Amino acid sequence: MSTPPTPPSGSPDPSGPLGEFNPLEPPPGIDPTPGAAVAPPVDPRLLVRQEGLRGYLDEFKRKVRGGELGSLPVVIGLIVIWLIFSLKNSQYFTAANAEFIAYYMVGLGMLATGLVFVLLLGEIDLSVGSVSGLAAAIYAVLSVTHHWNAWLAVVITLLSGMVIGGLQGWIFAKIGVPAFVVTLAGFLAWQGVMLWLLGSTGTINLEPKALNALFSGNSFFLGGQIFGAYLLAIIATVGFGASLFLQQRRRKAAGVPSRPTGELIARTVLLAIPVFLVAWILNKATGVPNNLVIFLALLVICDFVLRRTTYGRKVFSVGGNIEASRRAGISVPMVRISVYAISGTFAALGGLAIAATTNAAGQAGADPNNLMMAIAAAVIGGTSLFGGRGRVWSALLGIMVIESINAGLFMLGLTLDIQYMITGGVLLAAVIVDSLSRRTQKSSGRA
Amino acid sequence: MTNPLAGSYAPASADGEPVLALRGVSKRFGAVQALSDVELEVHPGEVVALVGDNGAGKSTVVKAIAGVHPIDDGQMEWEGRAVTVHRPQDSQHLGIATVYQDLALADNLDVVANLFLGREITTYGTLDEVAMEKRAQELLDTLSIRIPSVRIPVASLSGGQRQVVAIARSLIGDPKVVILDEPTAALGVEQTAQVLDLVERLRERGLGVILISHNMADVSAVADTVAVLRLGRNNGTFPMRGTTQETIIAAITGATDNAVTRRAARTPRSEGEV
Numbered sequence: 140m141s142t143p144p145t146p147p148s149g150s151p152d153p154s155g156p157l158g159e160f161n162p163l164e165p166p167p168g169i170d171p172t173p174g175a176a177v178a179p180p181v182d183p184r185l186l187v188r189q190e191g192l193r194g195y196l197d198e199f200k201r202k203v204r205g206g207e208l209g210s211l212p213v214v215i216g217l218i219v220i221w222l223i224f225s226l227k228n229s230q231y232f233t234a235a236n237a238e239f240i241a242y243y244m245v246g247l248g249m250l251a252t253g254l255v256f257v258l259l260l261g262e263i264d265l266s267v268g269s270v271s272g273l274a275a276a277i278y279a280v281l282s283v284t285h286h287w288n289a290w291l292a293v294v295i296t297l298l299s300g301m302v303i304g305g306l307q308g309w310i311f312a313k314i315g316v317p318a319f320v321v322t323l324a325g326f327l328a329w330q331g332v333m334l335w336l337l338g339s340t341g342t343i344n345l346e347p348k349a350l351n352a353l354f355s356g357n358s359f360f361l362g363g364q365i366f367g368a369y370l371l372a373i374i375a376t377v378g379f380g381a382s383l384f385l386q387q388r389r390r391k392a393a394g395v396p397s398r399p400t401g402e403l404i405a406r407t408v409l410l411a412i413p414v415f416l417v418a419w420i421l422n423k424a425t426g427v428p429n430n431l432v433i434f435l436a437l438l439v440i441c442d443f444v445l446r447r448t449t450y451g452r453k454v455f456s457v458g459g460n461i462e463a464s465r466r467a468g469i470s471v472p473m474v475r476i477s478v479y480a481i482s483g484t485f486a487a488l489g490g491l492a493i494a495a496t497t498n499a500a501g502q503a504g505a506d507p508n509n510l511m512m513a514i515a516a517a518v519i520g521g522t523s524l525f526g527g528r529g530r531v532w533s534a535l536l537g538i539m540v541i542e543s544i545n546a547g548l549f550m551l552g553l554t555l556d557i558q559y560m561i562t563g564g565v566l567l568a569a570v571i572v573d574s575l576s577r578r579t580q581k582s583s584g585r586a
Numbered sequence: 587m588t589n590p591l592a593g594s595y596a597p598a599s600a601d602g603e604p605v606l607a608l609r610g611v612s613k614r615f616g617a618v619q620a621l622s623d624v625e626l627e628v629h630p631g632e633v634v635a636l637v638g639d640n641g642a643g644k645s646t647v648v649k650a651i652a653g654v655h656p657i658d659d660g661q662m663e664w665e666g667r668a669v670t671v672h673r674p675q676d677s678q679h680l681g682i683a684t685v686y687q688d689l690a691l692a693d694n695l696d697v698v699a700n701l702f703l704g705r706e707i708t709t710y711g712t713l714d715e716v717a718m719e720k721r722a723q724e725l726l727d728t729l730s731i732r733i734p735s736v737r738i739p740v741a742s743l744s745g746g747q748r749q750v751v752a753i754a755r756s757l758i759g760d761p762k763v764v765i766l767d768e769p770t771a772a773l774g775v776e777q778t779a780q781v782l783d784l785v786e787r788l789r790e791r792g793l794g795v796i797l798i799s800h801n802m803a804d805v806s807a808v809a810d811t812v813a814v815l816r817l818g819r820n821n822g823t824f825p826m827r828g829t830t831q832e833t834i835i836a837a838i839t840g841a842t843d844n845a846v847t848r849r850a851a852r853t854p855r856s857e858g859e860v
Contacts, residue, residue, distance in 0.1 A: 386716075389716050390716050390719075393716045393717070393719075393720045394720065395716060395719045395720050395723065443712075447712045447713050448711065448712055448713060449706050449708060449713065452695075452699060452703070452706060452713065455692070455694060455695060455699075456692045456695060456699075456703055458694065459692035459693050459694035459695055460690065460691065460692040460693060460694075462688070462690055463690040463691055463692045463700075463703065464692065464703070464704075466674075466686075466690045467690075467703040467704030467705075468675075468704040468705075469703075469704055526694075527692070527693070527694035527695075528694055
C-alpha cells in the first residue's frame with residue numbers, strides 16, 4: 140500500500156462521540172475487578188519484569204517452562220561434548236584442534252545456513268549435498284578444464300546454485316509438488332549431473348585461485364597476525380554493543396519500552412567473553428581462517444536480512460501461517476522460490492568451501508553425509524523443523540556440535556560406523572528437544 | 587416474498603448517506619442461486635448485524651463485498667457512487683476491511699509484526715520496529731485493548747485477545763467499513779464482552795460495521811440495525827431498538843412463513859395474505 144497507515148488515534152473527529160470516550164476508563168463488563176484501571180490486576184501471563192537479577196531469573200524460568208529454550212540446549216550440549224572428549228583424549232582441548240574444527244566446519248555450515256531459510260518455511264531441501272558437489276564440479280570444469288577466469292567461474296557457479304534452487308522452488312511453489320519429493324529428485328539428479336561433468340577421471344584438482352584460495356587451509360585473516368583475530372573480536376563486540384545502545388536510544392526517544400543499560404552491558408560482555416576467547420585460542424594456533432571470516436560475515440548479513448527487512452518478515456510469516464501471509468498480500472510462491480534459490484546459492488558456496496579443503500572436486504563432493512550433517516546442524520542449532528522459528532546462528536552452533544563430535548571421534552580413532560551412530564543419535568536428540576519444546580509451547584499456549 | 591413483520595428501515599444515524607450499499611445484488615454458483623436481490627445499507631457509525639440461518643447467504647454477502655466472489659447482478663455503492671469490486675484488493679482500496687472467522691494471524695510473530703504484516707513501516711529499506719511498536723501501542727490504547735505485551739508471539743494470547751488483535755489489524759489501513767465474520771463464535775463470556783466492547787468503540791470512531799453473528803444476545807447488545815437473510819433473500823431489516831428478539835428469530839427461521847403462521851393468518855383474515 141502506497142499510503143502510509145496513519146495512526147487512527149490522530150484522526151478522531153473532535154465533534155464525534157470519541158470526545159466523550161476515555162480510553163483509560165475500563166470498559167464495562169470487561170474487568171472483573173472494579174477500579175482496576177488505576178492498577179490493572181497482575182495477570183500471571185503479563186510480561187512484567189521485576190527489576191534486578193531476580194526479574195531476569197524469573198523470566199528465564201518462565202521461558203524454560205514455556206518451552207522457549209532457544210540456544211540453551213545446544214550450548215549445554217557443546218560443553219558436555221567438549222568435556223567428554225577432553226577427558227578421553229588430552230589432545231582434544233588444544234588450540235590446534237580448535238583451529239581444525241573452525242576450519243572444517245565452514246563448508247557444511249554454509250549448507251546449514253541455506254537450510255535454515257528453508258526450515259523457517261517449514262520445508263526441507265534434500266538437494267543441498269548434491270548441489271554442493273555439482274557446484275564444485277562446475278567450478279572445476281570451468282576454471283581448470285576450460286581455463287576460465289577463476290572469479291568468473293565462481294560467479295557462474297554461484298549463479299548455477301541459485302538457478303537450481305530457484306527451479307526446485309518453482310516446481311514446489313507453482314506446480315505444487317511437495318518440496319520433499321522435488322528436492323529428493325534433485326538429490327539424485329544433480330549428483331548425476333556432477334558425475335557426468337567430472338567424466339571418467341572422477342576428480343579434478345583445483346588451483347588455489349580466487350575464492351578457492353581464500354577457502355584453502357593456509358589462508359588466514361591478515362596473514363594470521365595476532366592482532367587480526369583481536370581486530371575481528373573488537374569489530375564483533377563493538378558492532379553488537381553499538382547496535383544495542385543505538386536501539387535503546389531510539390526506543391527511549393520514541394517512548395517505547397527499552398532495555399535497561401545494565402542489561403545491554405551484560406549482553407555485550409556476554410558476547411565479548413566467548414569472542415575474545417576464541418580469538419585468543421585461534422591465535423595460539425595459526426590465526427583465524429579466512430573461510431571462517433567469510434562464513435561469519437555471511438551469517439551477520441543473513442541475520443540482518445531475516446530480522447530487519449520486510450523480506451525476512453515474509454519468510455517468518457509464511458513459515459508461521461501461509462493463509463495469513465496470503466491475506467496480508469504476501470506472494471507466497473515468490474517467497475518460496477527465493478528461499479530455495481538462497482538455499483541453492485549457499486549450497487554452491489558450501490560446495491566450493493568443501494572442495495577447497497581437499498583442493499579437488501571429486502565424486503565424494505556429493506557425499507550424502509554432507510546433506511545429513513547440514514540438516515542435523517541446522518536442527519541441532521535450534522531451528523525448528525516445524526517452520527517459523529529459528530535463527531541463522533543455529534547453523535553456526537549446530538555445525539560446531541557436529542564438527543566437535545567428528546573431530547573427537549576421529550581423534551579417538553573411532554571408525555565411520557560409530558561416528559554415524561553417534562551423529563545420528565545427536566540429531567535425534569535435537570529433534571526430540573525441538574518437538575518437546577514445541578509441545579510445551581503448545582500446552583502453555585505459546586505455539 | 588415480503589415479511590409482514592419487517593419494520594421500515596431506520597438506521598441509527600439516518601442523517602447521512604450510507605457509506606456502503608448493496609442494491610439488488612444477486613449471485614449464482616452454478617445451479618445454486620446464492621443471493622437474489624439483496625439490499626443492504628451501512629452508514630458511518632452504524633453497526634449492522636447480518637443474521638440468518640446456515641446457508642442463508644451471510645458469508646456470500648461478505649465475500650461479495652470483500653471481492654472474493656464478485657457479484658453477478660445488482661450494484662454495490664460506495665459513498666453514493668457505484669463501484670465494481672473484482673478482487674479483494676479492490677475492496678481494501680475502497681476502505682473495506684474484512685476480519686475472517688479464522689483470524690489469519692501468524693502465531694510465531696509478535697503482535698506488532700502481525701498488525702503490520704504486509705505493510706511494514708520501513709526506513710532505508712529496513713524495518714522500523716520502533717515506529718511500528720509505537721503506532722501499535724497507540725492503536726491498542728485508543729481501542730482500550732489490553733494485552734500482556736505487544737512483543738509476545740500471538741500464539742500466547744487468549745482467543746479473545748487474538749480476535750481483538752485481528753480486528754485491530756484491520757484498522758491499520760484506516761478503513762471506513764469493517765466486516766466482522768462471527769467474531770465471537772469461539773469465545774467465552776468474558777472474551778465475547780471484550781470483542782463487543784471493541785465493536786462499540788469502532789462505532790464511536792465513526793466506522794460502519796457489518797457484524798455477522800449467530801448469537802442473538804451479541805446482536806442485540808451492539809447492533810443498531812439487524813438485516814435478516816433467509817434463503818439468499820432479504821427477510822426484513824429491523825432497527826434494533828424497539829424490535830424484540832422473537833421478531834428477529836422469527837424472521838431468521840422463517841417462522842412467519844410456516845404452516846402455523848399461515849393458519850393463523852388465514853383464520854381471522856382473508857386467505858392468500860402471506
